Amino acid sequence: TVNVNTILAGAKLQSVKTGGVPSLDLAKTKAWAATNEGLAHVYINLQGREESGIVAPDSYAKVQEQVMAALSAVRDEANQPFFARVAKREDLSPFDLGTADAGDVVAQAAPGYVLSDGLGVKQVEAPSAVFAAQGYASSIPEMRGILVAAGGRLASGSVSVPVSLLDIGPTICQALDVRIPVGLDGSVIPNIWR
Numbered sequence: 001t002v003n004v005n006t007i008l009a010g011a012k013l014q015s016v017k018t019g020g021v022p023s024l025d026l027a028k029t030k031a032w033a034a035t036n037e038g039l040a041h042v043y044i045n046l047q048g049r050e051e052s053g054i055v056a057p058d059s060y061a062k063v064q065e066q067v068m069a070a071l072s073a074v075r076d077e078a079n080q081p082f083f084a085r086v087a088k089r090e091d092l093s094p095f096d097l098g099t100a101d102a103g104d105v106v107a108q109a110a111p112g113y114v115l116s117d118g119l120g121v122k123q124v125e126a127p128s129a130v131f132a133a134q135g136y137a138s139s140i141p142e143m144r145g146i147l148v149a150a151g152g153r154l155a156s157g158s159v160s161v162p163v164s165l166l167d168i169g170p171t172i173c174q175a176l177d178v179r180i181p182v183g184l185d186g187s188v189i190p191n192i193w194r
Contacts, residue, residue: 001115001126002082002113002114003121003123004040004117005116006121006122007074008067011067023119027054030054030055031105035115036115037109039107041101041102042106082110082113084108086106088106089103089105154194155193167186168186169184171192
């Protein structure tokens, strides 16, 4: 487990109140992380956007670079990076984690690591109790899923092209003779119907 907020605190981008349950000292915190297994969203405490914002808009890019540098610099004992990818929100496409809710910096764990957003944790790296997780790059073979479909109109055999999770919705719409909604991502899976 990689404790992302511990990295930010070590880079002097975050302050944690430790009396009782650890919590962010937002008056002194420039950035914090929210994680979901293999994915971390780091939010900058920006004035005018965050209620407690302390980072002036003209300092936003500098703090964003500091976050990226801090995450990119951490390594394991074999000198391998903890993160497979560290990117600015504006560098992500809408089809690749770039949504309005994305962090100002988004990081994906390297295979073998899971991310934590615990506060007040002393060590950056700790043993993990998790043995399977989501949020890693879809290009990693272990992240590929299996699609099983059965029914009278389905062609027998297997689908021979890679299928995106986004393709399931349009394919089901076609099977039910429902018009595919405008703006629905994905495409009908080819050669799946008889």
